[in-house]
Amino acid sequence: MGDLREERALALLRGLGAERVAHPGGTLLAHLGRVRDLLGAWGARPDLRLAGLCHAVYGTDGFPVALLPVGRRAEGAGAVGVEAERLAYV
Template structure:
C-alpha cells in the first residue's frame, strides 16, 4: 500500500511499542502488518487497510493490551485519517458476545467501552466483518493452537456472515478454516 498515512501509522505503532508486544505469529506489529496486507490482497480500500493496521491500538475484546488510551484517539486519527481511525475504534470497541450473533441481521452493536448499543449501517457492518475475518484468519494461520481451539466456531461465524464478506475473504475463510 505505501503512502504517508501508512508510514505515520507504523511510526506511531513502533513508538507505542507494538514491536515489543508478544502476539501469535511474533509481535503485535507483525500481526497488524499481516492483517493490513491480507485486507490489501482482498482489494480493500485504503481506509480499511489502515484500520487493519491499527485495529488493536486500543485493545480488543479478544486482546486486552491497549497501546493507547481512548483519550488519545486524535493521535491515531492524525496518523491514518478520521475514517480509518473510526473503523479501528469500531473494531476495538466491539462487545463480541452481544454484537456477533446478530451482525448483519438487524442485530445491535454494543460498544464495550461505553455500553452504547446501536444499529450500524450496511457499509460499517461489511467493513467490520471483513476486518474481523482478516484478523481471525491471520491468527488461525499463524497459531495452530488457536486454530484448533477456535477454528470451528470461526468457520461457523464466517458462514453466517458470508453475505457480508468479499469473495476473496470467503475463499480465504474456506482455505484456512475448511468448509
Template sequence: MTAEALAILQAAGAEEIEHPGGTLLAHLKRVSALLAAWGARPALVSAGLCHAFYGTDGFPVALLDLGRRAELVEAIGVEAEALVYFYASCDRTSSYRGLTDDAGAFVDRFTGTHTHPSLAARRDFAELTAANELDIAAISPEARSRHGADLLGLFTRWRPLLSEPAWAHCRTVLGRSDR
C-alpha cells in the same frame, strides 16, 4: 501503510508485544496486507494495520488510550480511525450473534451503548474480524486446532457480510471447500 501509523505503533512498543506468529506489529502488518490482497479500500487497510490500538474484547492490551484518538486520526484519517474504534469497541458476546441482522444490536464495550450499525459498517467489521482471526489461524496450528471450528461457524453465519476473497481465504485456512 502510513509512516505515521507505523511510528506510533513502534513508539507504543508493538514490536515487543508477543503475539501468535511473532510480535503484535508483525500481526498488524499481516492483517493490513491481507485486507489489501482482498481488495479492501485504503481506509479499511489502514484500520487493519491499527486495529489493536485501543485493545479489543479478545486482546486487552491497548497501545493508545482512548483519550488520544486524535493522534491516530492524524496518522490514518477520520474514516480509518472510526473503523479502528468500532472494531475495538465491540462487546463480542453481545454483538457477534446479531451482526448479519439489520436490527441486531452492536454493544460498545467502552460505553455500554447499543447501536444498529449500517450494512457497510457491519461488512467492514466482519472483514476486519476475518482478516484478524484468519491471520492467527494461518500462523498458529494450535490456534487453528483450538478455534478453527468455531471460527468457521462464525464466518459461515457472517458469509453475507464477507467479500468473496475473504470467504475464499476463510475456506482455505479453516479447511472447508464445499461453499
C-alpha cells in the same frame, strides 16, 4: 499501499511499542501488518487497510493490551485519518 498515512501509522505503532508486544505468531506489529496485507490482497480500499493495520491499537476483547488510550483518539486520527481511525475504534 506505501502512502504517508501508512508511514505515520507504522511510526506511531512502533513508538507505542507494538514491536515489543508478544502476539501469537510473533509480535503485535507483525500481526497488524499481516492483517493490513490480507485486506490489501482482498482489494480493500486504503482506509480499510489502515484500519486493519491499527485495529488493535485500543485493545480488543480477545487481546487486552491497549497501545493507545481511548482519550488519545485524536493522535490516532492524526496518523491515519479520521475514517481509518473510526473504523479501528469500532
